[in-house]
Amino acid sequence: MRRWLPSPLLSASLLVMWLLLNQSMAPGHWLLGAVLGIVAPLLARPLQPHGHARIHRPLALFRLLWFSAIEIVRSCFNVSQIILLRRSADVNSQFIRVPLDLRSPHGLALLSCLINSTPGTVWVEIIPDSHELLLHVFDLHDEAWWVDTIKTRYEQPIIEVFEGPGTDATGERT
Amino acid sequence: MSALESLPWWAAIVTAFLLVLGGLITVLGTLGLARLQSFYQRIHGPAITITLGAGCILLASMLYFTVTQARLVIHELLISVFVLMTAPVVAMLIMRAGVYRDMRASRDEHDGDDVNSP
Amino acid sequence: MTPAMLLSAAVFFALACVVLAMLLCTLRLMIGPAAQDRVLALDTLWMCVMLLALLLGIRHGSQIYFEAALIIALLGFVSTIALAKFLMRGEVIE
Numbered sequence: 469m470r471r472w473l474p475s476p477l478l479s480a481s482l483l484v485m486w487l488l489l490n491q492s493m494a495p496g497h498w499l500l501g502a503v504l505g506i507v508a509p510l511l512a513r514p515l516q517p518h519g520h521a522r523i524h525r526p527l528a529l530f531r532l533l534w535f536s537a538i539e540i541v542r543s544c545f546n547v548s549q550i551i552l553l554r555r556s557a558d559v560n561s562q563f564i565r566v567p568l569d570l571r572s573p574h575g576l577a578l579l580s581c582l583i584n585s586t587p588g589t590v591w592v593e594i595i596p597d598s599h600e601l602l603l604h605v606f607d608l609h610d611e612a613w614w615v616d617t618i619k620t621r622y623e624q625p626i627i628e629v630f631e632g633p634g635t636d637a638t639g640e641r642t
Numbered sequence: 643m644s645a646l647e648s649l650p651w652w653a654a655i656v657t658a659f660l661l662v663l664g665g666l667i668t669v670l671g672t673l674g675l676a677r678l679q680s681f682y683q684r685i686h687g688p689a690i691t692i693t694l695g696a697g698c699i700l701l702a703s704m705l706y707f708t709v710t711q712a713r714l715v716i717h718e719l720l721i722s723v724f725v726l727m728t729a730p731v732v733a734m735l736i737m738r739a740g741v742y743r744d745m746r747a748s749r750d751e752h753d754g755d756d757v758n759s760p
Numbered sequence: 761m762t763p764a765m766l767l768s769a770a771v772f773f774a775l776a777c778v779v780l781a782m783l784l785c786t787l788r789l790m791i792g793p794a795a796q797d798r799v800l801a802l803d804t805l806w807m808c809v810m811l812l813a814l815l816l817g818i819r820h821g822s823q824i825y826f827e828a829a830l831i832i833a834l835l836g837f838v839s840t841i842a843l844a845k846f847l848m849r850g851e852v853i854e
Contacts, residue, residue, distance in 0.1 A: 488717045544694045547686060548667070551674040561683050584730030587689035590737045591730075604737065606686040654763030658770030661815075665777030668811060672781040675804055676788050681797055684788075688804040691781070696811060699774065703814050703826075706767075710821065721810070721830055728837040732803055735844035740796040742848050 472506065474513060475520035479505035521574035525629055532625040536582045539621075547587040550607055562608040563592070566601040566615050570623050575630040579622055653709040657702045664698030671695060681740050685733065692729045697722065771819045778815060782808045799843045806836025 473479055486501030487493065509520075523529060550559060570576055580591045588606040595602060605614060667690055674687025700718045707715035785808060788801040810832045817825030 485720060488720050491715070491717055540693050544667070544690050547674070547690055548670045551670055551677065551687060551690075556677065556679040556683060559678075559683060561680070580734060581727065581730040584733045585689075585693055585726060587693060588686055590685055590689075591734050592737050592741055593734075604682055604685075606683065649763045649767065651763050654767045657818075658766050661770040661774040661818075664811075665774035668781045668808065669777045669784070672784040672788075672804060672808070675801060676784040681794060681800075684797065685800060688800065688807070691804060692807055696807065699811050699814055703818055706818050707823065715823075717826060718814075721814075721826075721833055724830070724833055724837075725807075725810075728833075732837065732840050732844070735841060735848070736796055736800050736803070739799070739844045739847035740794070743794070743796060 472510070475509055477523070478509050478520065482508055518573045521630065523629055524631070528625050529629045532582075532622070532629065535621065536586065540586050543586050543588045547606060559606065560608050561604065561606055562611075564603050564605055564608065564611050564614055565595075566603055566618050568594070568599055568601050568623065570627055572627075572630045575626045578630075579626055582622060583618070649710060653705060657706050660698045660702035660705070664695050664702065667691065667698065668695035682737075685737055685740070689729075689733065692725060696725055768819070771815060775812070775815050775819070778808055778812050782812070795847055796844075799840065799847060802843070803836065803840040806832065806840065810836065 482505040483498075483501040486504050487497060490497050568576075570579060576594070583589050583591045583603070590604045592602040592604055594600070601618075603614075603618075608614070671688050671691030674690070675684050678684045678687060700722050704716055704718045782805060785801045785805040789798050789805065792798040792801055810829045813825045813829040813832060817823065817829070
């Protein structure tokens with residue numbers, strides 16, 4: 469099972485992608501999609517240096533995604549208000565640094581996707597020495613609030629999702 | 643165009659609302675791109691276009707085809723998932739390209755340290 | 761006034777908005793002071809073209825435009841990544 473289907477979630481999403489692309493539920497397309505879902509992860513495995521991600525708590529992941537969807541809509545309105553109403557020189561755009569505890573590469577990828585999808589914040593890079601995240605904020609009024617939000621609202625759930633409560637991620641990789 | 647004539651009112655109103663909202667948000671995002679002063683501010687403008695503007699128009703497209711073809715048409719989800727997964731990568735790479743280029747330019751200018759450097 | 765008329769008016773409005781957005785992108789593409797501004801404008805232009813394809817699909821009631829939009833999104837992603845990588849390092853393939 470583990471050998472031929474290293475990541476059931478990836479295989480299932482490839483099958484769904486195939487069915488959506490063909491817009492058909494015919495048995496032939498289920499068969500082709502299943503072949504794609506099994507063969508593609510096996511062929512792509514050498515390309516993934518960190519192995520497949522293991523999601524420990526799907527419920528926490530859904531809660532995190534729901535929260536970030538709300539956050540995306542909210543900050544969309546904030547950013548559009550700023551674009552429409554304020555002069556560009558008055559906007560306080562700043563780089564800030566957020567110290568991170570998250571080490572799992574999949575977790576970092578998810579965190580960067582969520583932060584970059586939210587209008588008003590762009591992830592620049594992780595400073596290798598201190599493991600701090602360099603972030604650019606469109607309209608900064610309170611740096612401590614941003615650091616606190618990212619650490620409690622985003623980073624903590626991601627650590628829960630990928631590393632599980634109390635276990636480390638390294639032992640789980642295939 | 644017989645399918646279009648049988649379009650119910652509620653679907654037409656919701657689709658039209660989503661289309662108008664999506665169009666306005668798209669213009670807002672690119673307005674930010676055209677109007678803001680520095681590069682680091684401009685990069686935040688298109689994020690609205692990509693997330694909410696594209697999201698509204700994709701939703702409208704899904705709703706319209708589902709109602710007119712009388713079956714579930716949700717393959718636009720593929721585009722939304724693709725855009726949501728790739729747009730952050732693009733934003734991060736462009737941002738890093740900008741930061742590196744600024745660092746390189748200020749290093750060439752005066753061989754000291756620069757303001758943007760992490 | 762029928763639902764179809766309301767819908768075609770909305771589609772027309774959204775098309776006009778997207779074309780205006782493309783014009784703004786083109787403006788930034790031409791005046792952008794630095795190369796990264798131009799790449800950003802080009803990326804947004806790809807996104808607008810994708811939205812334009814979707815809107816044309818609704819206008820003509822045809823599903824063919826979906827494939828076009830998907831391919832435009834794919835091509836836009838790849839070309840922007842290549843350009844950004846080029847700006848960052850000065851080489852596409854290291």
